[in-house]
Amino acid sequence: MSDIPQVHCLAPNIFEFQIIHIDNFGNLITTIKEDFFQQALSQAPHKNFSLEIRTHRINCLYTYYGSLSEAGQAGVILGSTQNLEIFTNQDRADQLLHVKVGDKGKITFS
Numbered sequence: 744m745s746d747i748p749q750v751h752c753l754a755p756n757i758f759e760f761q762i763i764h765i766d767n768f769g770n771l772i773t774t775i776k777e778d779f780f781q782q783a784l785s786q787a788p789h790k791n792f793s794l795e796i797r798t799h800r801i802n803c804l805y806t807y808y809g810s811l812s813e814a815g816q817a818g819v820i821l822g823s824t825q826n827l828e829i830f831t832n833q834d835r836a837d838q839l840l841h842v843k844v845g846d847k848g849k850i851t852f853s
Contacts, residue, residue: 756787814833817839
């Protein structure tokens with residue numbers, strides 16, 4: 744289990760995550776576990792977050808994949824793997840965001 748990447752604290756309320764899997768739909772599975780995300784968000788002063796990967800910033804948690812109304816838009820969802828997933832509407836997140844397994848991003852709770 745020690746070879747599974749973890750979320751690393753960069754500064755108070757700022758964490759580095761990694762893309763650990765890309766599913767058949769191009770959704771990006773992160774190292775951010777649901778329980779970690781919920782706890783960090785509940786302890787954040789304003790209950791907000793901002794996830795950054797490459798040049799993209801996402802700050803809204805969606806409850807289902809169809810929540811995004813515009814094609815090419817990216818969002819995050821708590822997926823069936825119990826990890827935070829980055830997804831896009833009517834596109835592959837890996838291709839749209841130019842992200843691959845092993846790429847790192849940052850999530851800030853505020």
